[in-house]
Amino acid sequence: MNRRAFLKAGSLTVSSLVIGVNSAEAGTGLVNLSEQMAGKALVSLEVSPLVILENTGKIILMAHKPEIGQGTFQSMPLIVAEELEVSLDQVEIRQAMADKKFGNMGVGGSYSVRGEWANLRKAGAAAREMLTQAAAKTWNVPVDECYAKDGKIFHKPSGKSLPYGALTEIAKTIDVPKEPKLKDAKDFRLVGKPSKRPDIPAKVTGRAKFGIDAEVPGMLYASVERAPVMQATVKSFDDTATRKMPGVRHVLKAERKMYKNTFQGVAVLADSYWAALQGRRALKIDWDNGPHAAFNSTDITTRFKELAKTDGHVDTSKGNFDEAFAGAARKLEAEYELPFAAHAPMEPQNCLASVKGDTVEIWTSTQLPDDVQKETAKYLAIPPENVTVHVMFVGGGFGRRLFLDQVMEAVYLSKQVGRPVKVVWTREDDMAGGPFRPATYSLLRAGFDAANTPVAFQHKVVAPSINDTQFGSKDPAKRQDDGAMEGLKEAPYEIPNLTYNNIFADVPVPMGWWRAVYSATTCFAHESFVDEMAHAVGQDPLAFRLNLIGKNVRMKNLLRFLRDQSGWEKPLPAGWGKGVAFWQFFAGQAGHVVYVSKTDKGVKIEKIIAAVDCGTAVNPDNVRSQIEGGTVMGLTAALKSALTFDEGRARQTNFHDYQMLRLNETPPIEVHILPSSESPIGVGEPGLPPAAPALANAVFAATGKRIRKLPFDINDLG
Amino acid sequence: MAVISLIINGKKRTINTDPQMPLLWAVRDVVGLKGTKFGCGMAQCGACTVHLNGKPIRSCITPVSSVANKKITTIEGVGSETRLHPVQQAWIEEQVPQCGYCQSGQIMSAVALLKTNPDPTDAEIDQAMSGNICRCGTYNRVRKAIHRASDLLKETALTTK
Numbered sequence: 105m106n107r108r109a110f111l112k113a114g115s116l117t118v119s120s121l122v123i124g125v126n127s128a129e130a131g132t133g134l135v136n137l138s139e140q141m142a143g144k145a146l147v148s149l150e151v152s153p154l155v156i157l158e159n160t161g162k163i164i165l166m167a168h169k170p171e172i173g174q175g176t177f178q179s180m181p182l183i184v185a186e187e188l189e190v191s192l193d194q195v196e197i198r199q200a201m202a203d204k205k206f207g208n209m210g211v212g213g214s215y216s217v218r219g220e221w222a223n224l225r226k227a228g229a230a231a232r233e234m235l236t237q238a239a240a241k242t243w244n245v246p247v248d249e250c251y252a253k254d255g256k257i258f259h260k261p262s263g264k265s266l267p268y269g270a271l272t273e274i275a276k277t278i279d280v281p282k283e284p285k286l287k288d289a290k291d292f293r294l295v296g297k298p299s300k301r302p303d304i305p306a307k308v309t310g311r312a313k314f315g316i317d318a319e320v321p322g323m324l325y326a327s328v329e330r331a332p333v334m335q336a337t338v339k340s341f342d343d344t345a346t347r348k349m350p351g352v353r354h355v356l357k358a359e360r361k362m363y364k365n366t367f368q369g370v371a372v373l374a375d376s377y378w379a380a381l382q383g384r385r386a387l388k389i390d391w392d393n394g395p396h397a398a399f400n401s402t403d404i405t406t407r408f409k410e411l412a413k414t415d416g417h418v419d420t421s422k423g424n425f426d427e428a429f430a431g432a433a434r435k436l437e438a439e440y441e442l443p444f445a446a447h448a449p450m451e452p453q454n455c456l457a458s459v460k461g462d463t464v465e466i467w468t469s470t471q472l473p474d475d476v477q478k479e480t481a482k483y484l485a486i487p488p489e490n491v492t493v494h495v496m497f498v499g500g501g502f503g504r505r506l507f508l509d510q511v512m513e514a515v516y517l518s519k520q521v522g523r524p525v526k527v528v529w530t531r532e533d534d535m536a537g538g539p540f541r542p543a544t545y546s547l548l549r550a551g552f553d554a555a556n557t558p559v560a561f562q563h564k565v566v567a568p569s570i571n572d573t574q575f576g577s578k579d580p581a582k583r584q585d586d587g588a589m590e591g592l593k594e595a596p597y598e599i600p601n602l603t604y605n606n607i608f609a610d611v612p613v614p615m616g617w618w619r620a621v622y623s624a625t626t627c628f629a630h631e632s633f634v635d636e637m638a639h640a641v642g643q644d645p646l647a648f649r650l651n652l653i654g655k656n657v658r659m660k661n662l663l664r665f666l667r668d669q670s671g672w673e674k675p676l677p678a679g680w681g682k683g684v685a686f687w688q689f690f691a692g693q694a695g696h697v698v699y700v701s702k703t704d705k706g707v708k709i710e711k712i713i714a715a716v717d718c719g720t721a722v723n724p725d726n727v728r729s730q731i732e733g734g735t736v737m738g739l740t741a742a743l744k745s746a747l748t749f750d751e752g753r754a755r756q757t758n759f760h761d762y763q764m765l766r767l768n769e770t771p772p773i774e775v776h777i778l779p780s781s782e783s784p785i786g787v788g789e790p791g792l793p794p795a796a797p798a799l800a801n802a803v804f805a806a807t808g809k810r811i812r813k814l815p816f817d818i819n820d821l822g
Numbered sequence: 823m824a825v826i827s828l829i830i831n832g833k834k835r836t837i838n839t840d841p842q843m844p845l846l847w848a849v850r851d852v853v854g855l856k857g858t859k860f861g862c863g864m865a866q867c868g869a870c871t872v873h874l875n876g877k878p879i880r881s882c883i884t885p886v887s888s889v890a891n892k893k894i895t896t897i898e899g900v901g902s903e904t905r906l907h908p909v910q911q912a913w914i915e916e917q918v919p920q921c922g923y924c925q926s927g928q929i930m931s932a933v934a935l936l937k938t939n940p941d942p943t944d945a946e947i948d949q950a951m952s953g954n955i956c957r958c959g960t961y962n963r964v965r966k967a968i969h970r971a972s973d974l975l976k977e978t979a980l981t982t983k
Contacts, residue, residue: 173921173958300917306921308855308910308929310897317856325851331873350823350840376851378843399839450869450923450957499859499923500957531862725917729963733920759866759955768948770961 107200115173116305153205154227155184160267161190163195163255168206169216170471171303172501173733174788175726176216177300178277180224182722183217186294189252190268197302202473202493209495210472212506212617214691214786217722221784222295229284231275238274239266266470268588283808289720289781296334298725303497315496316528316642318456322376323524325377326517327384328358328369330533333393333752334613338368346372347388351379354521355387361483361516362539363574364508365614390759393752396612401543401748405441408545411566412439414675416607419589423601428560430553436640439547439674440629441813443746445541445618446754446762451499452534457514458524463490464515465524469498471505479508488494494704502737503617527585536754539616540747542568544588545609546629550602556641558652563592564605564635566627572608584608591623591689591793595630598654613749619737619793623689627793628742628814629798631685635801636810645801646672646684658717662695662778666715669776670697677701680710681806692786693717694731696798706819707773707803716775716790727787728775734791735773740765742796742814831856831899841887846870846877848886849896857926861955868954871927875956878934897926900933908978909920909933912971915928920958928954932968941972 156164165184171177179240181197196519200206208219232252239257240247249260256265305672306312331337343355351374358371372383373489374469455468464484470476473495481488498505510527518525529537544567551560569576570587585608590606638648653660663686667673677683686695694716700707714731721727744763748755756762775791800811809821824841827834830853837852844863849855849872856882861869865880872881873895901907906914909932919925928951934948935942942950947968955965 130947135863156856172920175920198831221863226934301916304914304917305903305906307919307925309901309903309906310914310926311903312922313856314859315925316860317850319851376839376841376843376847378847378851381864382840448957449953450859450867450921452860466953500921502957528860531864531867557963729917729920729960732962733959736961737957757863760864764867764955764957765959766955767961768965770959773962811929 107402115621118447131525141641143743153200153203154224155188155231157231157268157272157275159269159272161267163190163268164743165175165195165197166206166822167197167210168200169211170209170473170495170498171556172471172498173724174211174216174730175301176211179217179298179722179726180220182294182299183221183224184228186292187225187440188232190255192294192299192302193312196253199495201495202477202491204474204488206474209474210506211501212471212503214788214790217784218786225286226284227439228478230281233281233284233755235268235271235276235280237278238271241274242266242271250508259517295720295722296724299723301726313465314451314499315456315547316451316454316499317498318369318467318494319526320456320458320524323456323458323526324353324370324373324375324403324521325380326373326514326525326528327377328368328371328513328527328533329384329387329389330537331367331391331513333391333397334399334538335365335379335396335431337389338370339389339392341370342388345772346383349379349383349386351375352383355383356517358511358519359516360509362507362512362614364576367509373517373525381530394571397752399612399752400750404543404611404749405545408543408566409439411609412545412547413608414566414607416419416605417584417586418603419586420593420602420604425562425601426559426604428601429549429551429562430459431562433554434556434640436550436637438548438636438812439715440546440631440632442544442625442628443748443814445544445741446535446747446756447502447504447616447618448762449500449502449504449560449765450484452531452674453504453510453529454527455511455514455527456524457511457518458518459484459515460577462486463492465492465494466515467494467496467498468511469505470508470511471498471501476508476511480511482510483515484519502619503621505725506617513697531759532757535757539574539614540754541618542588542615542622544572544622544629545627546626548633550633550637552641558599558637560601561597561599562603563630565589565592566607566609567622568609568611568615570617573613573615588622588626590621591626591687592630594688596654596656596659596688597634597649599652619734620689620789623687623789623793624741627685627687628797631687631797632800632812634682635797635804639804649684659686659693662686662715662717665776665778666695666697666713669715670705670713672697681802681804683798683801683803683805685794685801687790687793689790689793691788692790694790694794696735696794698798698802700799700802702806703819706817706821707806709799709818712771712773712795714773714775714791715778716787717778717780718787718790719780719784719794721777724777727777729786731775731791732773734789735795736765736770737791739799742799742816744815744820746815824887826886828853828886828889830883830894830925831862831896839886841885844882845872845884845886845889845894849881849894855896855898859881859923859926861924863929864957868931871930871954873930873934875904876934876937897930900928900929907933908921908974909936909967911970912967912974914971916963916966916967918960918963918967920960922963924954924956928956928964932964935968936975939966940975942968
């Protein structure tokens with residue numbers, strides 16, 4: 105419910121206490137906005153919109169982030185409920201629509217819980233303190249004789265109590281505490297315990313509404329024939345056959361703005377999606393393929409290999425690598441090749457937009473509701489408050505829905521035809537349309553002294569820049585991006601002479617943030633090569649890593665935890681091998697041990713043990729879910745399809761040639777959460793990066809075959 | 823265009839549509855049941871799974887005219903939140919869904935499996951469920967939930983006896 109609807113509904117009978125913290129503002133202080141509300145029919149207190157207490161007893165907690173599968177629809181309200189002293193079955197969780205009052209509504213970077221933890225607790229605690237004071241005032245007793253529990257305030261000496269609803273009116277007259285007292289972690293009732301997600305019943309009965317399920321009266325369905333070559337433009341098109349087809353209403357040139365790029369297509373708008381699709385297939389389009397019609401993966405690999413010989417930009421440097429490497433008693437060098445990838449969320453891109461004059465209403469699956477509002481406003485040159493964004497359940501994000509091109513496309517078409525338009529992409533549109541995970545190419549070198557101690561280490565990363573392809577400058581001097589070096593900066597290994605180089609690679613294809621971003625590829629190279637180093641000096645790969653970790657106590661503890669939970673030191677059955685990898689980056693930290701057994705020509709994954717240090721695990725069962733999912737996505741990228749280019753276009757178009765790991769191929773995955781009372785850190789992405797290198801390291805241990813290129817065929821190692 | 827009668831979740835629906843339109847779009851956009859999902863359009867992912875006379879089919883490649891007057895069951899016909907099917911109950915107990923988009927199809931495949939094989943082995947689950955893709959990677963939980971649903975069905979059978 106938006107603010108206006110809320111006021112309207114509540115104006116006659118309901119008095120509300122709205123409290124919370126606006127995390128977007130520079131100060132996260134709590135502000136009493138009751139003054140601003142003066143003169144309106146509803147007398148209420150609004151600090152910020154996250155917590156709504158009605159005098160009917162209803163407690164509404166706003167879910168101000170989209171639910172993309174990561175569980176924030178529950179985990180964030182749960183944190184508020186913890187401090188507010190209510191159980192989850194006493195509250196109504198309501199999905200917020202885009203509104204600047206909610207601050208940053210975006211979901212990405214495994215950020216939601218770690219970023220909002222303090223603010224959410226403060227919001228719940230402030231409400232609890234105000235209600236406690238209201239009760240003390242009502243009973244005329246000292247406030248420290250009162251306490252909150254299960255949605256009521258109790259007076260300790262007398263045992264009497266009042267529910268929150270009965271205290272709402274009086275609580276409105278109390279100043280919002282600037283620094284409410286937060287609970288001690290030992291008193292947590294909800295945080296740290298597995299709890300069931302409230303979105304799941306809707307998702308098992310088909311009732312959950314995703315972007316693709318939105319509809320309004322009078323809407324048209326659109327299907328867009330897209331440029332076959334990236335950046336191709338429409339010279340002309342013949343829609344004679346299309347226009348004769350039943351149900352087809354409009355055929356027009358379409359545009360799709362994705363940050364700095366605008367892509368062209370021809371849209372068919374019809375009464376049904378099927379009719380739009382049939383009409384699209386009957387189009388005859390003459391394309392100008394532009395300068396990138398010859399772009400292909402073979403050339404890219406050749407170019408990346410050449411670039412790896414250069415030094416690019418030195419991102420991190422310690423000691424003197426060149427000197428130490430030149431003088432090393434033993435040297436090791438290897439190159440690793442990681443492919444482009446598509447996000448391939450199960451829900452293809454879609455958006456329903458209705459442009460009426462200078463207002464727009466949008467229903468979509470997005471990771472960035474507030475940016476949908478701002479970018480649409482900018483695109484149409486209208487005020488952001490004229491853009492209403494309905495935040496739907498999201499059928500998978502993985503970074504793809506941090507891009508708003510599907511929204512811009514629907515907005516453009518609706519504006520052109522003056523009717524609501526729902527654009528639904530085919531799987532082929534989604535798979536081949538980009539943006540794609542950047543391919544990266546790594547060159548690594550290590551030098552050991554005579555005692556087999558590593559003394560020199562280099563990792564060069566050749567990578568296209570996401571930022572450059574999306575926002576970049578045309579000025580070559582400005583085209584540098586150290587984003588590709590995420591994770592390496594946090595690498596816990598201490599080697600006295602070390603360099604990390606970033607080598608910029610230009611590509612004519614839009615790149616995108618894909619789950620775990622650059623760590624999804626660079627961790628494979630880094631953690632495989634560290635494994636090569638351990639084997640080169642005949643050491644146990646896990647012990648070798650432990651010895652190399654210096655000051656990073658947290659990572660050392662995580663690796664020891666993983667060692668113990670995985671049974672690393674136990675003897676293996678004949679024909680088995682084990683591999684380990686772990687990784688720390690902006691999103692958080694996790695590690696895997698993979699056990700494989702030899703088969704005829706390949707290996708079988710017997711089991712995977714993952715360990716994660718996520719600080720306080722808000723909902724441990726959901727943490728496990730996220731790590732399981734990250735592991736599966738990591739294995740999929742390691743074992744199934746690469747996204748490749750030929751003649752300027754993505755070669756893979758659907759799940760037959762861009763394959764996903766399936767249930768019958770998924771090994772048992774055990775997830776262990778390192779006990780911790782630190783503040784939460786991310787769980788959405790950390791389960792992905794170490795899965796593939798741990799697997800490849802296990803393959804080496806079992807078979808002696810070193811995997812330096814993904815994907816690889818687990819059934820035939822060649 | 824043709825007038826076609828469908829029996830969806832026990833109710834007769836008569837629609838006027840292109841006979842070649844896939845059942846998926848007829849169910850979603852003409853009949854208005856949105857629980858069945860579009861994933862690939864070529865029977866590769868299983869998100870659109872519905873039952874035809876109790877057997878799982880891919881509605882995205884099934885022309886609507888080919889199922890006229892035959893019994894179709896969609897996720898909405900399996901059970902509601904107040905009357906859950908044991909498979910749905912098990913899905914909640916094991917907290918299977920993440921984004922949830924593929925789960926209607928997963929559940930339709932699982933319900934069909936348990937109907938013919940109430941106590942499937944892991945190998946039989948592999949066989950029945952490998953046509954359903956989940957990009958969130960909930961497969962281990964899907965497997966556990968099918969075993970759980972099998973137990974629930976046995977308990978229900980005992981109580982009814």
